[in-house]
Amino acid sequence: MSVSTHRTASAPRSVADGESPLLDVTQVPWHELSDSSGSAAAIPFLIAAIASGDPGVARHALERLADRVCEFGFVVGQATAATVPFLWLLARQPQVTCRPQILRLLENIAGARQWQTTAAAYPKLLRHHDHHVRWERTARQAVRAGRDALPGLLADRDPDIARAAADLAAALGR
Numbered sequence: 001m002s003v004s005t006h007r008t009a010s011a012p013r014s015v016a017d018g019e020s021p022l023l024d025v026t027q028v029p030w031h032e033l034s035d036s037s038g039s040a041a042a043i044p045f046l047i048a049a050i051a052s053g054d055p056g057v058a059r060h061a062l063e064r065l066a067d068r069v070c071e072f073g074f075v076v077g078q079a080t081a082a083t084v085p086f087l088w089l090l091a092r093q094p095q096v097t098c099r100p101q102i103l104r105l106l107e108n109i110a111g112a113r114q115w116q117t118t119a120a121a122y123p124k125l126l127r128h129h130d131h132h133v134r135w136e137r138t139a140r141q142a143v144r145a146g147r148d149a150l151p152g153l154l155a156d157r158d159p160d161i162a163r164a165a166a167d168l169a170a171a172l173g174r
Contacts, residue, residue, distance in 0.1 A: 024085075024086075025043075025044040025047055025048075025086060026044065028044075028082045030042075030043050030044055030079065030082070033078050033079040033082060034077060034078045034079060035068035035069055035077050035078070035079040035080075036067060036068050036069075036071040036075070036077055037067075037068055040068070040078070040079035040082075042064075042068070043065065043068065043069070043079060043082075043083055046061045046062075046064055046065040046068070047061075047065070047083075047086050047090070049061030050062050050065065050090055050096060050098065050102070051090060051093065051095075051096060053095045053096070053097065054097070055097040055098070058096065058097045058098045059097070059098050059101070062098050062101055062102065062105070065083070065105075066105050066108075069083045069105075069109070069139075070105060070108045070109050070112065075112065076109055076112045076135060076136050076139040077132075077135055078131075078135050080109060080135065080136075080138075080139040080142075081135065081138040081139045081141070081142040084106070084109060084139060084142035084143055084145075084146065085142065085145075085146060087102050087105060087106055087146075088106070088146035088149050090102050091103055091106070091149065091153060092149050092152065092153070099153075099156075099158070099160075099161050099164075100158075100160040100161050100163070100164040101164075103153065103161065103164035103165055103167070103168050104164055104167075104168075106143050106146075106168055107164070107167055107168045107171045109139050109140065109142075109143050110140055110143040110144070110168065110171045110172055111171055112136050112139060112140065143172070144172060147169075147172055150165055150168065150169050150172075153165035154166060154169065
């Protein structure tokens with residue numbers, strides 16, 4: 001099943017809805033998606049660990065998540081676009097301890113063009129059954145779709161967050 005048929009295009013609910021916005025993570029059929037390690041079924045657990053407020057746990061979970069959805073810092077996969085709205089949500093949550101790193105991950109995803117570049121040289125890749133070029137394009141679109149969060153992040157009192165937000169805004173052409 002393609003990412004575009006899942007509930008990934010809309011952002012998670014806002015905190016104002018009175019429930020944890022991360023509850024929407026259960027609406028994504030992660031077990032049907034793949035990431036760089038195979039099944040993407042672990043992604044909701046990593047997202048929850050990032051949101052935990054424990055700096056060590058969050059940092060480790062974000063490193064593992066980044067390896068799964070943006071391997072080597074530039075190779076995205078099928079589950080990446082579904083993950084992006086949750087990254088934007090986490091980046092806006094004050095209790096999340098690794099917000100600058102989340103913004104850097106979003107910047108890496110926004111700049112991912114590994115498959116597109118390869119397909120330009122080898123057009124047969126466009127006929128590949130895994131649709132890597134489409135996954136990459138969808139992931140970049142998902143990052144752009146969340147850019148409304150940037151003004152608040154650019155104004156954040158934490159200079160590391162503001163700097164990472166500025167770099168992401170530049171990468172998005174804002």
